[in-house]
Amino acid sequence: MTLKLDHIIHYVQRLKDFNFPGDVLKIHSGGKHERLGTHNRLVYLSNAYVELLDIYKIEQLQKIVKSEEGRVSFPSKIVQDGFRQGFKTLAFETDDIEKEKQRLEANGVEVIGPIKMDRENKKGDKKTWRLLYIADNDYLVKPPFFIQWDQDAEQRSEQLAPLRQNHFTITSINIESTDRAVTMARWQKWYQMEVSEDNEDFTELKIGSDEVVYRIFDGERSSYKSIVIRDEETTSPYSFIIRGGEYRFV
Template sequence: MQNLKFDHIIHYIKHIDEFQYPGEILKVVPGGLHNRYGTHNKLAYTDLAYIELIGVNDEEKLKKVIKTNEGRVSFIAKIVQDNFKQGFKTFALRTDNIDKLKDELEAKGVETVGPIQMGRENKKGEQTSWQLLYLNQPHADLKPPFFIQWNKTEEERKATLESKFQPQFKIKAIEVQTTDTEQVVNQWRDWFDMEVIESDNDVTILKLPQEAIEFRIRKARKNGYDIVIQDKETEAPYNITTRGAEYHFLP
């Protein structure tokens, strides 16, 4: 599989312009407009891994887009499927060769949609562009991850974004709640070449071959995601629940 790495997790919130984390524990920076989807965002970077806070600025456009072949499998479809309920929706894995990744997935029998050219524009008119690849799983109970390839290298992006990094924090794990742990574990292991590093009756922990972030798959009554973040300046764990999402912090 094409050097997959965790890129970002999407947290949908309402009234994004006025949002700050409780106590401003994580700092957010402006993002821009996704004219294609009728959405806009703010970003909370730890390093090149980050949290995308996404809001809807054109609900009618969004509802039209999700009726297209691309839109029905996109991350924005989950916002509408959840009746605009706030919270984490899905996450993205980064690749450096999205076309080859598509070929590899389809060779495994996994249908995909894309690559799709995307971009956003900030208030200064500066453009950022990337490509997205989606799994053709519109009816999956748990929204699967999607894939992103940036138009710049990791070194170029780090040079541009490093001033926004918050080195006190590091994303350690994505908590995955699912009604069917066996299906999710088997699919992610087979599709993404994830490795099982630990498993018991409560949780199965998966990792990508070249990635430290864990994906902790747990049996639950609902399907969804939480995030685990290491805080290097704390001595005890703490949690923050905000806008329908749970953030777990560990020392």
């Protein structure tokens, strides 16, 4: 089993009218999650993607969030945060979601799933996948969830290749926690992460051979703070904060 960053979710209101400054990040059409009342647009980078997520049927999402599955679902954090824009959670791709479930349950971790999901675009094309959620009620930072795509990996890679901006690579995700030690310990247990650096400013975690690092800082509020993206075409760093999300380019 291997895990790697699949995508990070950025909640953006009025998504259909949204663009990044200078269109530096190209946005592609996504589709609707009918059962959740959400829809998305997608930004494909070399090693992962950003899912821009919005709500088109708020009563549907509020109803789902009250259910056992819904309280841990990927858009639940939107409601729990009082509809504040910004990064909400992220997903790790796995090639064997059933074994991840067995591993977690064997270690006394409560999970929900795997749950079958689908998204349909305007052309009627449907994508399907399965999700597995950590069901811990006492988390600080909303736990990343697991995703396994039903599509063949090679076929999916070929399909996404024309959409990727390959000069952009996510190198790190910066996270704030009101209890860094607790978040670090849980993420190590849940995702088999290793500590690559630990100092008075932050703890840095890595997952398997994936190149992305996760830096956990002390903060007054637990949240996904920013993503750092390597830009192979720039000569100097730049950044912007937009709709509650901070994007740093190096």
